[in-house]
Amino acid sequence: MRPLPIVAAAALALTGCAASEPNPPALGPLLETIERRLDLAQAVALHKWDKHQPVQASPREQQVLSNVRAAAPAHGLAPERAEAFFADQIEANKLVQYTMLFHWHRLGTAPDTPRSDLQQEIRPQLDQLQTLLLKQLADFEQQKPQHCTTMVANAVANRPVDHLTQRALIRATGQLCDKS
Incomplete structure (x- = not known):
């Protein structure tokens, strides 16, 4: 009868090891850059509100994905x-x-904040972040922890961000721990 408490204690100790494994150094900067990219979403949404454009922009998305595919090997991805x-x-x-956009439609107006030009200001920032994200993703791939999904979930949960940004971070990291 004595071995059962020992086995239970050992199992609890091993569970604690997974939770206490330190985050890889690349995770924090990667999450910060993802947040910076998400911060630009409001400026994009304001542009689309003002121009009465839909959120879905399939040709632009395909262009971004094509550019990323072409740039990936230079980053070892x-x-x-x-x-x-x-x-x-x-x-x-x-x-x-x-x-x-949903909230602005409910209110009947968007915020009265300065607007940024999508072509001249926002997209160049997105392009810069794209290059940085590729580098940081490659760094993360080199340090991917054993308990990656738990670690990323905890890191996202502990980010000091608003509810919407946290939900977007969850979506943005959805496949981060998948095998390459």
Whole structure:
């Protein structure tokens, strides 16, 4: 009868090891850059509100994904891996845009804040973040932890962000721990 408490204690100790495994150094910067990309969603949504454009922009999405596939090998990433990661970034950004547009339609107005030009200001920032995200994704791939999904879930849950950004981060990291 004595071995059962010992086995239970050992199992609990092993469970604690997974939870206490430190985050890989690449995870924090990657999440920060994903957040920076998500921050641009409001500016994109404002542009689409003002121009009466839909959130869904399939040709632009395909262009981004094609560019990412082409750039991936230079970062040591498989094109398919980079494309899947960026498809998640696009979907997370659209989640923010749809949510903001929904609220503005309910209110009957968008915020009276300065607007940024989509072509001249926002897209160049997105392109810069794309390059940085590819580098950071490659760094993360080199340090991917054993308990990756738990670690990413805890890191996202502990980010000091609003509810919408947290939901978008969940979407943006949906395939982060998938095998390359």
